[in-house]
Amino acid sequence: MIRLEQVDKRYPNGHLALSGVDLVIRRGEFVFIVGPSGSGKSSLVRLLYREELPTAGEVFVDQFHVTRMRRSQVPRLRRQLGVVFQDVKLLPQRTVWHNVAFAMEVVGASSRDIAKRVPQVLELVGLGRRRDSFPHQLSGGEQQRVGIARALVNNPVYLIADEPTGNLDPDTAQDIIQLFLEINRRGATVIMATHARDLVNQVKRRVLAIDHGRIVRDELKGAYHEA
């Protein structure tokens, strides 16, 4: 379970990105976070994997008290999560295969498991043939899918995806959303910040709308725009 209590986030330059955010996301939910550009979606998501700490309020992710945990515990938190970053964040000097495998090496998976699992997820995102390419040799959408594969590879309890389909054509985006729905059915919690109106309207799951750092709407079977 993810819980945010009265969370404020003010960046060092004084910009208030989130204010008074109260939020509970239960295990197994599928949540869209929507809102205009610069409304605070990424800021919210970054609190969950503790890239940023809130300036006020508390954040809990399962047993982790994110706002109070020791620095040395952070890797344990992050291993519970699979994160697709808005800016992808691939390791530029490693191949597609290695980028995905790295996430497994980090958790100490065996070489055999890695050799078995990595091709599977690459196949899932349609990059089975590109395993030996380097990130700079991929198209924007291909890079994004490597990021998705990396997030999925450890079968995370929480999948946190920040604008994962921004560089994907509608058909590929559709494939990806079906993939997310599938792993959600198998028990994973999915949190997806997105601008993809069609996808949000199509799958009819919980929608959390943010504007100017405040949660302005929270509907269980919502749409991208207010009904």
Added chain:
Amino acid sequence: MIRLEQVDKRYPNGHLALSGVDLVIRRGEFVFIVGPSGSGKSSLVRLLYREELPTAGEVFVDQFHVTRMRRSQVPRLRRQLGVVFQDVKLLPQRTVWHNVAFAMEVVGASSRDIAKRVPQVLELVGLGRRRDSFPHQLSGGEQQRVGIARALVNNPVYLIADEPTGNLDPDTAQDIIQLFLEINRRGATVIMATHARDLVNQVKRRVLAIDHGRIVRDELKGAYHEA
């Protein structure tokens, strides 16, 4: 006028990204380039501003014979073009203002012109208040809009935008496309590689569909998908 003649692009690793592309884009046109992820949209666009050279065929942009020009002439070509890159490409250590102003300094604009023009374009993309932020202090969509502002600031003859709305919410994306239509009305040629199906279908302009490196459709008042 932009003209591609029998263009092939094979990357050094052997991947064939474009093959047999013949294409003419006249002054004042508004062209969408669509196609699945990895189909070759960015590869095509990169030939125009000579980030890449084709492995076969010829590329012409106005008076420039792109495939034959001397290296020292390349800056002159690029100054005719305003480019929005798929991966944004901001200068990380300069403010929003400076990132946009840089494009004007490059062409030798006077300080007065710069001081007048930069705030204008920042206002156009809705970032009038963020001029002193650094790229890493911006949201994904805000960064993308800085990239758009930079492409527009010199009133380019050709505006080449590679997936310029991937990180923008539908409303902001709508604003941007209206902006592009406006500068197109004023005489600029706009070439936009995109996955934004709604936008393409809405404005009904020329659509160029690519698949596996080949132009598979070229309609003057087209839609994202084949009719």
Added chain:
Amino acid sequence: MRPKTLWYFGRETGYGLWRNGWMTLASVSTVAISLFVLAFFIVLSVNLNHIATTLESEVEIRVFIHQKIPRQTELNLLKQAKGWPIVRKISFFTKSQAAHQLQSEFPDQKALLQLINQSNPLFDGYDVYAHHPSQIGVIARRFRRLPIVQSVVYEGLVAKRINRVTEVVRAVGWGIEALLALATLSIISNTIRLAVFARRREIGVMKLVGATDWFIRWPFVLEGTVLGLVGAAAADVAVNYGYRWAIRAAVAAMPFWPVAPLHLVLQHTIGVTVIMGLVIGGIGSLVAVRRFLHV
């Protein structure tokens, strides 16, 4: 650490060095060059030390024997004194040898020479060499106590001066080495910092994917260590060949000049360069990576 992890770190290290080829080259060559400069001056200072020691050993005492002492007694004392541990070398000279020496020192003092040739007023005696200038006094006293010894002469001032000079030379040598070691240290650690700096984003991504600090640190530290070690090895190879050449050149140009032997030199330089390379390479990376781990 499990063998699997070890293997992972080893592979990562090699990988990092390989993928950053160009940067690796710049760093290794900087390390090698600074270590070579350091080694070069260790070589110099070993040689200065060697010269100082040689100079010191030139400090001698001249012992004169009463006239009319039988040659046998004189030679007995010679034999005996050779056994004294503080005596490094002792050689006997007769009064006619002393006269010859005087003649060669004042070749144009004809009257003096005439006098010497007529009735040599000089004495038999010994040239005694000490191991160390501080022992000269002891040796002199010991000889003075013997009845057959007429007088003991030693050049106190020169000995003191030489002593002083060698002390200073040694001190300066140490000072230079310390300075250079410091310089090398900061150059190497700056280099490694710049190299790590160029990869700071990579470190950030690794952390966000769930890597522990140590998981990230180890390959960097190993990389730094390998870098330092390769640099050290390059420097040592250069010193080895360079010094062989220098010895040959020195012997040809100045046969009288005392040159420290190769093994003595290498012993010092290899020790210092390898330790510096290893330790600074490793610790430098450790410190450099730390800056970027707080993500």
Added chain:
Amino acid sequence: MRPKTLWYFGRETGYGLWRNGWMTLASVSTVAISLFVLAFFIVLSVNLNHIATTLESEVEIRVFIHQKIPRQTELNLLKQAKGWPIVRKISFFTKSQAAHQLQSEFPDQKALLQLINQSNPLFDGYDVYAHHPSQIGVIARRFRRLPIVQSVVYEGLVAKRINRVTEVVRAVGWGIEALLALATLSIISNTIRLAVFARRREIGVMKLVGATDWFIRWPFVLEGTVLGLVGAAAADVAVNYGYRWAIRAAVAAMPFWPVAPLHLVLQHTIGVTVIMGLVIGGIGSLVAVRRFLHV
């Protein structure tokens, strides 16, 4: 270049240095340290030269005068010889002074001393100092031609050895400086390369936005130059204070030791460091940027 462009480059340079603060610091300090080491050894070699010169000047000729020549004639020659341009210094000694010297050199040769005291067999004469060892022969020949001169003595061997040693010391000094200059050169250029490497993507973006090569290069080159200059200045300040201290320490510890004066030292070091810093900083950046300009 228009003033606007100049202003732009100046601003860009300052901006680059400021925004890359941490990297600028690492680079400047590396440059400063390497230049300081270089300067340090220039100081050493200037001093070695100074000692060599001093040693050479110690080379003297001893001229003996026939007995029974009137003192006035001897003093006339003294006065005359003082005017010869190849004579650096000349001093007169009487035969009793010579006897004294002999006595102090052989204090225990009592019979010898007795003889000298009874009827001094020695000569009056001059100690003559040359400007340079090569002039000794000329001076000796000139004295020998004079009728009142009985003989001319000079220690050819010692002079030759000292000459040889100073030559070698000078050569070694040059060698060391060349080596260090090379080392400094590559360290600085590596450092700048690493710094530019960390900003290669920036360069690529600038090019894609339409900047000409020179438009990108200039700020980098200026940055490199400023970096080199600041490093050189830091090194020179350190040398200045360090050497003042060293002079004081040397004078206290070894009053007899010849120390090169500060201005002589600074003259050399400032020239070399500033030129190296400027040129390598600038050229290093130029070369480093070139790698990344082909976009």
